[in-house]
Every structure is written in C-alpha cells, then in structure tokens.
Amino acid sequence: MNKKVFRLQKLQGHGSEYCSVPLCSVSSRYNSVVSFHSFPMDEKVKTKWLENIRRDNFQVTKHTKICSVHFTGDDFVEGSQRRRLKGSAIPTLFQWNQYGQVEPSRGVWEPLERPEPPNMDVDEGSVEDGSEMTCQDYCSAPEAAALDLALIKNKELKKEVEDLRNKLEQTQLHSRFGLQRFAASDEDIRFYTGFASYSHLMAFWELIEPATHQMIRVTNSKPTRETGATRKPTQTLPTIDEFFMFMMHLVLGLKERDLAHRFHVHQSTVSRIITSLANFLYFLLGSVCIWMPKDKVQAYLPEEFGNFQDTQVILYCTELHCQTPSSLLLQSEVFSNYKSHCTFKALIGMAPHGAITFVSGLYAGSVSDREMFRQSGIIPLLTPDMAIMVDKGFLVDDLVPCKIHRPVFLKRCTRMPAYDVKHTQSVARLRVHVERCIRQVKEHKLFDTVIPMSISGSINKLFTVSCLLVNYQNGPLVKAWSKF
Template sequence: MKKAFKFQRCEGTSAEHCCVPQCSSSAKFNSVISFHTFPSDVQQRKKWIINIKRDNFIISHHTRVCSRHFVPEELKEPAEVGGRRRLKSGAVPVLFPWNNYSLGERRLGVWERRTRPESMETGEYYERISTNDHDYSAAPQPAFVDLVLEENERLREEIDHVRQQMEQMSLKQRFGLQRFTGSDSDIRFYTRFSSYDHLMRFWQVIEPSLRFMVRVTRAGTANIESEKQSASMSLQAIDELFLFLNYLALGLKQRDLAERYGVHQSTVSRIILTWSNFLFSVLGSQCIWMTQDKIKEHLPSEFEDYPDTTTILDCTELRCQTPSSPLLQSEVYSNYKSHCTLKGMIGMAPHGAVTFVSSLFAGSVSDKQIFVESGILTLLRPDMAIMVDRGFLVDDCVPCKVYRPAFLAGRPQMPKHEVRETQSIAHLRVHIERLIRRLKEFKFFDTVIPLNMFGSINQLYAVACLLLNYQSGPLVKAWAK
C-alpha cells in the first residue's frame, strides 16, 4: 500500500526538493521525510540515476532524493532527538510512484517452492525408480503395427490434401492467368478473348515461336542467352502474355500493372515492348490478304449484288498528346476530330476478317493520301473491287472497281437507283465500323497516347488489329459456319 503523508508547512529556511519524477516531496511542507544527496561513488551513483529514470541527468550539490524511495531497512534513524537520518552503505532507491512504492512479493526459487522428499537427499528415491521394470525391448503386436501404419497413411493423405489446398489458394491470391481460369467473363474482361479455352488455343499457336523471342533488356539490346538474365523472367511466359493483354484491353498504367504482378515498373515496360515486338513479328508473318477464290468461298449472301468485293476500307483515328512545336501540331491536328490524332487504315474481307492494316499517319493526312502511301495498291487487281466511304476519292489511282456512296454533286436530287445503291453500300459498310468498334474496345486506345510512345505505337496498333482475327467470333452470327 502507498504510504499517506500529510504535507504541512514547516518552519525553517530549507527548500530541498526530491528529483524523482512524479514525486512532489519538499522540505518546506514536511518534516517527516528526509532528503539525501547522491553518493560520491561513480558506480553507486549510476545505479541511482538508472533507478530514478533520469537519462542525461546533471547532478548538483543541491540535488536530493527523499527517503520515501528507500526501503526502511536501508535508513538509519538518528540516535538522539534532532539528529539527521542517514542511509546505510550501498543503499539504492527502489520505491517509486510507477511501482506503487512497493517491491511486491519476492518470487521463490524452484527448490524453495517445492519440498523435496527426504529420500531424494539420500539417493534412495533414484534407486527405487531405476529398479522398475520396462518393456522397451519387447516386440509390438502385429495388430498394433497395422494400426500405426494405417494412421500414418491417413495423416500423410491429410497433409497432401492441405498442401494442395494451400497451393490453390496461393494461385488464386496471386494475380495472373491461373487466377481466372474458371471464369470466362473475367478472361473476356482482362484479355478480350471470348473464353479461357479460346485464349489457350491462341497460346498453342504462338508458343512454338517463343524460342525465337528477342527480349528487351536494360541495355536496349538482347539475345537468346541474355534473356535468361532478364528480370522479366520472374513471371512465366503465359503470365507475361496475360500482362500484355491487360495493358491493351484495360489501358492500365504500368505502375498499376507492377503492383498487381509484384514486379518492378521497368520490368513491366520491358515485357510490353518485348511482347509487342514478338506478336508483331509472329502475327505479321501470317499472310492476312485473301485471294478472290477464298473470299468467294466465304462470301455472305448480303454481298450478292457486289460479288467481286475484295476488301472494305475505312480509317480510324487515335487521340495523341499535343506536341509543343506549332509545326508538329499542324501535322497531327485533325479537322474532323478537332484535336491531335494519329490516323490508320483498316481493310476487312466481306465476311469480317481483317485483311489489311496500314501504318499510322499524322492526323492531318487525307484518306486518299493514306490509301496511296499504305501500299495496298500493289495488292489490287483489275478483277477485284473495293468498298469505301465518300472520303476515299481514289477512282483515278486504283486499277479496280470502287463501290462508294454517290455524291449529290450539286444536283437537286439523286436518281432512284443511286439512292438504293447508296443505302445498300451503307448497309454493308456498317460492318467495317463494327470492326473498328471492336478495336476501340481495347481501352488503351481510349487514352491519350503520349509522345514518348510514338516509337512503339505502330507495333501496338498493328498487334491490336491482328488480334481481332483471333479473339472474337464473327461480326454477324449468321455468317458463322
């Protein structure tokens, strides 16, 4: 229990105070408590400082510790009335407010808490134990051995089952393709492939070419040997493909992808560049331009009035960052979109397959100029026909027939047959717009393309266009065979 002291003003001039924290004892208000100076011995003084919890404490000749902090056994009461109370040699303050001025009960030692039998002192106890009989060397019964083996087998099966559950949980928690194998809707959301099985079929197509992949490294160059040293190898190849598809499908920032996959942001950048170049080479090496015989083989019935149509062409624009140079601004500014863009042309076979992808041009370039510079003229033959929009005034430069909606051209009205032809062509051209809408489902193209990506945007755009031939079903379900 904490001692209760009655503080009363005392007569005299002494103004001694206790230096212990939380102690308010003062010689002015109490004559029962005595005040003691610090010992001159250095080691003893350190013990006092440590016990009263005063780090870096400067001691002067006025510094005191009151008698409330010492146990009564360490205090020497004065021999005569009016004498001074003193401390025994080696006394240390141990009673404080934070321990309620009490040391508590002393904990007994092991041998103090338990009374040992007298026989243990003489050794008879141990002799009695050693004389007991044991069956350590006795052979166990066969039935008992069978029970133990069965129990061990059961425990082993339980451990294997728990291990498999933990592995499955770790796969589900880690962001990657394995996390979404059971959900086709998630695969569609993250990759734009219609199902997990569809994505795996695409993986089987490109997997044999992985051994020819050239990886982008920190130095900017790579070869097959150095790719093993690349940090991007912390992910499996199929997870790298999944990351690249996330980048295109969701338009995620590289920092976000780094957090999801647990890799460095620079590693994400190298993976994106590596796979854009790889898929550009693998998918671009396939001939997507179709012969007239193949087109007629798959020609939908809607094109029976235009049976010689080889490709339907249209242009699309991607918004880009505004350059600081006025000259560059004028080159990439699109009057149609009223902001800076990059412009590309896509060709589609009548049944919906992508058959031509041009490079990207500045937004100010006309449709006709893109048509001429894209290189499609070398693929056209006199027995072919193309279907285009009104902006493609290419009749004077193509060697084949052109199906294009008619112009009013200052006439008061169009003839009936031109109106019907315009409606028919517009009805068929809507499919190229649906194809471009599928391309724009890649949310990467919804973002403003920064200027520092101009070196790789052509590969990303071409890969996205070529992926349309592998990802989705037919534009019109009736066309599917």
C-alpha cells in the same frame, strides 16, 4: 553489525580524486556517488589506517584520500547531508580480505557436475520381501494393438498433411494474380483478354508458344567489360502470365503501375514485358499474310454481296485521339480538322466475310484520306478484276487500277435519282460492317482513350497487334456468316 555497503555506480563526474588503497581503481572522475575521505588528524587512528591499507613508508598529504567503498555503513554519521566519517572509523573492506571478490567463471573445458538421478518409484512390498527390482525391457517387441494404432495414426497424419498442402496451393493460386487464377471462368477470361473462352485463348497460345523461346526481350542490362556481351535478362513471371499481362494492358488499358501492383513486380519490369511482347507479336503475327487472294474471297463471299460480287476489300479510315504535343510543329501535324483534336490515323481493310485483311501504319491526323491511301501500300495489291468499297471521302479513282463501289454524291441536283438512292443504300448497308470491325479493335481500351505521347514510339506496333488479334479473338460479325 549493519551490513549496508555503498556500491559503485558508473556515473561520470568532473573531479580528479583517487583512492590511495592498493588495487583500488575508484576515482571521482567516473563515480559521482562514491565519496573520498582524507586521513584523520589523530596519529593513532592515522597509523591504524596505514596498517590496514598496507602502505609502509607512505607519505600522507592533504590530497591523499580513501574512498567510501572501504568503509562499512556503520562508519558513517547518520542524518548528515554530506557523507561524514565517524572519528573512530577505520577502513576494513579490501580486496585481499575477500570483500567484493567474484566467483571465477567456469572454464570451457571444465566438466559440469551431473545432477544425481531421481529416485525411482519402487514398490515397497517388493523391497521388504527382498525380491529383486525389475526394469522395463526396451528390447522386447511391442504389442500388435500398439502397432495397428500407430499405423492408423500415421495414415491420418499423412492425409492431414496432404489436405494442408492442397489448401496451401489453392491459397497461393488465389493470392497470385495470373492466368491460372481465372482459368475456370470464361467470363473473366473474356473480360481480361478479349478471347471468348479459356480454351479459345489456349488454342491461340499453342500457336505462338513455340516461338516464345526465341523472343528477344527488352532489357536494361549493360554489356560486360570482359566479353562485351549483354547478360541474359532474368524472367520474373512465366511467359504465359506475361502474355496475360500484355492482353490486360491492351484490352483494359490498365496503366503500368496498376499492373505492377497486381503481379507484384516492379513498374519498369512491366514496361519491358509490354514492349518485348509488342515487338514479338508484331513480327510474329505480321509474318502471316492476311491479304487474301481473290478466289479465297469469292469462296467466302456472303450472299448479301450479290450485287457486289467483285468486292475484294472494304476500306475505312479510323482516328485515335492522342495527347497534344508540346511542340507547335508537331501539333500542326497531328491536329485533325475532322475530329478537332490531335489524332493518329490508320487505314483498315476488311474482307466481305468480316476478317481484317489489311492494316496500314499510323499517320499524323492532318494527312488526307487520299494521301494516306496512296502511302499505305495497298495499291500494288489491287488488280483490274477486283473492286474496293469505300466511303465518299475516298477520291482515289485515278490511283487504283480496279473498280470502286462508293456512295453517290448529290452533285448539283436537288434530288437524287431513284437508282442512285438504291445504290447508296446498298453500299452503306454493306460498308457499315467495316465500322463494326473497327469497333472491335477499339474495344481494346488502350485505343479508346487519349493516347499519351510517352508511348508514341510503340503505339504503331500496339495498334497493328490489336488489329491482327481481332481475327483470333472474335467470331463472325454477322451470325449468318458463321459458316465462313
């Protein structure tokens, strides 16, 4: 007998035919493969159908049908396009005669049957002789050779784990962009921070590190509703790596987006770190008085200033190119006729031995040297026993109480007298060092390019910090002045 059975398939149809067999839930609405068959016209076969489906006193209509699930494969006519039953076909597959019954699943608390233990390999000779079977004594002490081998293996594994841990630390160190990654290379430290060596940088860090614990950080946290206090900002990087990032921004002029990719932090985090450290170093380094008393200047006065021994400070103005503002009023204020560009202007003073002793704030490029000198705040620091060395453009004789060393103007003469030529050459030969000092400041690439207006709010602090850092980063301007 052919055991082919038509199985249910859950394919949605559009009919509304149902199977009349009790406990059968098949309908044409959800089964497009199962066919439905009407009761036969033959009364004997029809009676047999009613007996098999166990429906007594059941009224059969033209809509009463039985699905193909209850028939065997031999009950259908072979070769026909539509599924047709043979005239003698009788439904025989029902739930009560174990057709389609699924073995009930095992309960959670029912114990599982344990498999039989495998047959142990036994020496045939011992069984035949009737001798007893001996089992392994697991309580007996292991041999000394086995213990030594285990100890050696244990030491080797510990050494291997230690080596892998060291390699992992080295890999993490090289994958993380931070100061410790370049600690062994003074050349890299000089490139990224401007300090001569790693030990030089760490010496400066030891000076400022105690104050970093009191640094007020810029944060985007909002005050809480309960207390009104601002949450303490979370620190993503170690403080020394934040300082390293700040120096890279200052020395290399790297953009915040570039620094964010290097240190694996968000761009807004980089912006907050730079602003926080700019404020911190501005107030920390600015709290140290860089203006030197006259006796200190005389103690470190180089021999080249023999004819100008009363010189207290060499002054010079510098300009930083900035982005052109969109406002016409601002354009007229920051436009410099000397540079033919929008600029910020600052006055820098250098002691004769090369240290920066005065830094003014930044002014608009349209301000004259005389007006900037008057507003910079250096006049109250000067006394009659001092002298300042300036360029030709500083016409400030009526503003200062001291002597001025300045190159001589040609005036209306066709030729300059010999003593004026010598004086001009002597002043120019000494005054050029302040320009070299300013060049050290502008080696911080942030100020050697066009400054965007987006950082105009913090550029004054950044420039002041850059000037003050020059005293810590670099050696003497002239090798002969190294003793100073």
